[in-house]
Amino acid sequence: MIVRRMLPDEMTAVSDLREIAYRADRLLDASPTYAEALRLLGADGHGEVLVAADGDQLLGTIMFAPWSDRSELARGADEAEVRAFAVGPQARGRGVGRALVNAIVDRARQEGVSRLLLSTQPAMVSAQYVYRARGFHRVPERDWSPLPGVDLLAYELVLKD
Template sequence: MSAVSELRVIAYTADGLLEADPAYVEALRLLGADGHGEVLVAEDGDRLLGTIMFEPWSERSEIARGADEAEVRAFAVAPHGRGRGVGRALVNALVELAREEGVSRLLLSTQEQMLSAQYVYRARGFVRVPERDRSPLPGVTLETYELVLKE
């Protein structure tokens, strides 16, 4: 898990996403380490290109509100993996996993400056649900997107 953890930190740091909350580094590293959720990776040979995490609803969910919902967490593509379709492939794989798990609604949080990630999400059919936006810290707004998989 350490290579995945480090890739997350490298990607988020490269995009300036940890500046507002440097303490989030530890949480980012630990996502999935407790066995809750499923971490997907994209590799080229032995080189890690990206990662994303599927997290089913639980009492500690940040935006999912029930057992029919799940969250996308810790989406990160290494700087050397960008522009190669890695992000799209990871999101597609996660959506298929959510379908297999019987999830009705897939949710995620993103920051305003995460434009590349938002492009991938919207291209896959995710739409904004501002009523679920939240602000965990002053000056930090997490925008919520969802993909309805079944009504």
């Protein structure tokens, strides 16, 4: 398995992988319309989509999103966000999530980011385990709800003070 940047012709496969992973965990139940937004993240060139691949099979994906006026959690140019973290159901338990999170942390360091932030649903217990194991910690003051009934927990990793 390698982690690399998504190739230009892989956007559809990445979108499919995200949706399959989120649906497998019933993460779209509270907001089915989010599926389309999830599929499109990174398609406009904003952010950098990474994939974990084994040969030509995509196992998982994650997106590095530098601060912009579209940021959900990042509040300035020294912060960035993790978006659209997904591991295919068939690839779970193989270290794919850990490899993707490590790669996104490395990417943030390369960009000189001081804080890397992310949102997660309370039900995303496996993802939260990976985040905490990598050093992310909860920042409840940045928790938010994009829609009624959809509560998101905020985590951050401080890379430099």
